[in-house]
Amino acid sequence: xxxxxxxxxxxxxxxxxxxxxxxxxxxxxxxxxxxxxxxxxxxxxxxxxxxxxxxxxxxxxxxxxxxxxxxxxxxxxxxxxxxxxxxxxxxxxxxxxxxxxxxxxxxxxxxxxxxxxxxxxxxxxxxxxxxxxxxxxxxxxxxxxxxxxxxxxxxxxxxxxxxxxxxxxxxxxxxxxxxxxxxxxxxxxxxxxxxxxxxxxxxxxxxxxxxxxxxxxxxxxxxxxxxxxxxxxxxxxxxxxxxxxxxxxxx
Amino acid sequence: xxxxxxxxxxxxxxxxxxxxxxxxxxxxxxxxxxxxxxxxxxxxxxxxxxxxxxxxxxxxxxxxxxxxxxxxxxxxxxxxxxxxxxxxxxxxxxxxxxxxxxxxxxxxxxxxxxxxxxxxxxxxxxxxxxxxxxxxxxxxxxxxxxxxxxxxxxxxxxxxxxxxxxxxxxxxxxxxxxxxxxxxxxxxxxxxxxxxxxxxxxxxxxxxxxxxxxxxxxxxxxxxxxxxxxxxxxxxxxxxxxxxxxxxxxx
DNA sequence: ATAGAATAAATTGTCGACAATTGGAACGGA
DNA sequence: TCCGTTCCAATTGTCGACAATTTATTCTAT
Numbered sequence: 001x002x003x004x005x006x007x008x009x010x011x012x013x014x015x016x017x018x019x020x021x022x023x024x025x026x027x028x029x030x031x032x033x034x035x036x037x038x039x040x041x042x043x044x045x046x047x048x049x050x051x052x053x054x055x056x057x058x059x060x061x062x063x064x065x066x067x068x069x070x071x072x073x074x075x076x077x078x079x080x081x082x083x084x085x086x087x088x089x090x091x092x093x094x095x096x097x098x099x100x101x102x103x104x105x106x107x108x109x110x111x112x113x114x115x116x117x118x119x120x121x122x123x124x125x126x127x128x129x130x131x132x133x134x135x136x137x138x139x140x141x142x143x144x145x146x147x148x149x150x151x152x153x154x155x156x157x158x159x160x161x162x163x164x165x166x167x168x169x170x171x172x173x174x175x176x177x178x179x180x181x182x183x184x185x186x187x188x189x190x191x192x193x194x195x196x197x198x199x200x201x202x203x204x205x206x207x208x209x210x211x212x213x214x215x216x217x218x219x220x221x222x223x224x225x226x227x228x229x230x231x232x233x234x235x236x237x238x239x240x241x242x243x244x245x246x247x248x249x250x251x
Numbered sequence: 252x253x254x255x256x257x258x259x260x261x262x263x264x265x266x267x268x269x270x271x272x273x274x275x276x277x278x279x280x281x282x283x284x285x286x287x288x289x290x291x292x293x294x295x296x297x298x299x300x301x302x303x304x305x306x307x308x309x310x311x312x313x314x315x316x317x318x319x320x321x322x323x324x325x326x327x328x329x330x331x332x333x334x335x336x337x338x339x340x341x342x343x344x345x346x347x348x349x350x351x352x353x354x355x356x357x358x359x360x361x362x363x364x365x366x367x368x369x370x371x372x373x374x375x376x377x378x379x380x381x382x383x384x385x386x387x388x389x390x391x392x393x394x395x396x397x398x399x400x401x402x403x404x405x406x407x408x409x410x411x412x413x414x415x416x417x418x419x420x421x422x423x424x425x426x427x428x429x430x431x432x433x434x435x436x437x438x439x440x441x442x443x444x445x446x447x448x449x450x451x452x453x454x455x456x457x458x459x460x461x462x463x464x465x466x467x468x469x470x471x472x473x474x475x476x477x478x479x480x481x482x483x484x485x486x487x488x489x490x491x492x493x494x495x496x497x498x499x500x501x502x
Numbered sequence: 503a504t505a506g507a508a509t510a511a512a513t514t515g516t517c518g519a520c521a522a523t524t525g526g527a528a529c530g531g532a
Numbered sequence: 533t534c535c536g537t538t539c540c541a542a543t544t545g546t547c548g549a550c551a552a553t554t555t556a557t558t559c560t561a562t
Contacts, residue, residue, distance in 0.1 A: 050543070061517055062544090070318060074325040083523055083544060095414070102415040105360035113352070163346070164353040168419055301513070312547055313514090334514060334553055 030058045030068040038077060038088065039147070039177050045090040049078065076175050089178055093227075096179045100223045103172050106165060107153060107219070108212035111199070114160040115208025122159045126200045129155055134193055150176065152196050156203075180226045195221075281309045281319040289328060289339065290398070290428050296341040300329065327426050340429055344478075347430045351474045354423050357416060358404060358470070359463035362450070365411040366459025373410045377451045380406055385444055401427065403447050404466075407454075431477045446472075 037043040054065045069086045072078040079089045091099070114122075129152060136145040150173050157169040195218040202211035288294040305316045320337045323329040330340045342350070365373075380403060387396040401424050408420040446469040453462035 052543075063516065063518095066545095067317075067321065070321055071325070074322070085524095085544065098413045098415045101364070101413055102419070105416070106357065109356035109360075162349045162352055164349045164423070165356075168353070172415070303513075314546065314548095317515095336514065336554090 027060070027064040027068040027071075030054055030060065030065055031071055033058065034068075034072060034088075035077065035174065040143070041177065043088055045088045045178055047088045049086040049088065051085070075171055077178070089175075091175070091178045096223075096226070099172055099175055099179070100219055103153075103169070104216050104219050106168055106172070107156070107215050110157045110160045110162070110165055110169065111203065111211040111215055112208035113162060113165075114156060115203055115206050115211055117161060118159065118203055118206070123204055125155070125159065126203065130193070130196055130200055133196065137193060149193070149196070156199075278311070278315040278319040278322075281305055281311065281316055282322055284309065285319075285323060285339075286328065286425065291394070292428065294339055296339045296429055298339045300337040300339065302336070326422055328429070340426075342426070342429045347474075347477070350423055350426055350430070351470055354404075354420070355467050355470050357419055357423070358407070358466050361408045361411045361413070361416055361420065362454065362462040362466055363459035364413060364416075365407060366454055366457050366462055368412060369410065369454055369457070374455055376406070376410065377454065381444070381447055381451055384447065388444060400444070400447070407450075 034043070034049070049069065051062050051065050051069070054068075055062050058065070069078060069080065073080045073086070077089055078086045080086050129148070133145060133148040133152065136148055154166070154170055154173055157166040160166070195214065199211050199214050199218070202208075202214060285294070285300075300320065302313045302316050302320070305319075306313050309316070320329060320331065324331045324337070328340055329337045331337050380399070384396065384399040384403065387399055405417070405421055405424055408417040411417070446465060450462050450465050450469070453459075453465060
């Protein structure tokens with residue numbers, strides 16, 4: 001769950017008004033939809049999520065939505081205030097810093113573990129993934145490229161064989177889009193395929209320390225880029241508060 | 252949440268039969284009760300949790316219990332199978348290994364961070380906590396001592412200032428009692444007040460690397476102790492399957 | 503007597519309705 | 533015009549009831 005099939009496309013406000021197909025995956029559908037919406041920068045942090053709206057949208061009942069919101073809250077993607085409702089989580093700069101700090105240390109550990117345990121099958125998977133990532137970029141499918149770029153770090157964690165650490169990495173990666181939700185960030189250059197290649201090379205050499213160092217550098221770069229994006233965004237829009245705001249307005 | 256006030260005492264099977272005080276903390280109550288029951292080794296991994304029973308016990312309705320179970324499931328303390336219900340999570344040896352591995356790397360990072368940021372207030376808190384821990388042990392209040400011993404690691408994380416990593420540490424520590432749930436483990440010697448003291452000393456010196464090394468050693472020792480406990484338990488009870496079983500039998 | 507199928511009990515999943523709380527709007531007074 | 537109060541719509545929280553599924557029991561045939 002939370003693994004995000006990335007299939008549901010929100011944007012229009014009523015899925016299929018007549019057909020109330022309340023499958024057993026109703027809750028899952030909402031979770032996926034919200035995750036996808038956040039990843040696609042179609043929904044802004046701080047946006048209020050009204051249960052009934054989501055219910056209508058997903059063709060499910062409020063109970064399912066409530067469960068979904070609870071799951072999302074546990075994952076740190078939405079914030080729940082008693083009697084106040086749910087909003088897309090907002091990350092303060094400090095929180096963003098902490099997330100990057102956590103990613104750096106955990107991924108470093110994961111790489112160190114993986115460097116010792118990587119076998120041929122793993123090497124092949126890594127190579128194939130990086131190829132796919134590169135292909136998507138070359139073909140101009142930026143959305144997919146960005147998606148794969150995020151998933152690279154998850155793949156590394158999975159290959160390390162430690163499910164606990166993998167879960168942590170997944171949570172942290174999923175929160176990433178909360179940090180850079182401005183339109184500017186979408187223009188950011190292809191984030192680090194070269195870096196990923198270098199990391200994979202170091203891993204193949206069995207040099208976990210170097211892989212960790214490269215990854216740390218990579219993440220620091222990302223963080224810096226994010227910070228400048230945020231700053232420039234603030235400088236541009238200024239005090240009128242960011243309101244290009246592509247969020248689904250309550251009817 | 253999950254912070255566990257440790258105040259509710261389960262054991263008798265009906266809280267206050269007449270008074271259905273369904274406060275807003277009903278869900279919280281169940282969560283605390285289950286956490287406390289797990290920590291006190293009063294409930295065995297694999298035990299099935301029936302919603303209606305919990306509801307009656309806590310004087311709440313099934314909805315609240317369901318939410319509580321979802322929270323516990325996300326924390327890794329219970330497992331939910333669709334249409335099958337909830338059980339106290341069982342940790343395979345492999346899972347236990349992964350949890351310790353995760354603790355080692357994350358706490359090492361936390362100690363490294365803290366060594367650079369520790370101020371006088373923090374030093375004082377650490378010292379006071381270790382004193383309290385020691386006092387509880389000397390006074391023979393083993394339950395409390397064990398509780399404080401676990402919390403030491405959480406305190407270190409909190410002092411580091413990184414809430415994200417702190418949350419991870421909390422999750423991992425809460426899962427600890429799932430690993431050593433046998434009666435034998437209760438007899439285990441006071442786990443590492445000296446070790447805690449030494450770690451605090453290294454921190455006070457600003458030597459994060461040494462603190463991390465000591466902590467790693469400390470955790471490895473704990474893991475080993477656990478493993479032998481489990482093995483000896485298996486050797487003793489043998490194939491009759493562990494069934495001293497102090498779990499609340501379904502009426 | 504045992505294996506298998508049919509039945510019955512128990513438990514979970516889902517839903518809609520109602521109560522409680524919040525946020526905003528209309529209203530009135532200074 | 534501005535501030536405070538009152539009222540109302542909107543939203544969340546909670547509950548019990550019913551349907552669907554699983555699990556235990558009983559019955560029958562071999």
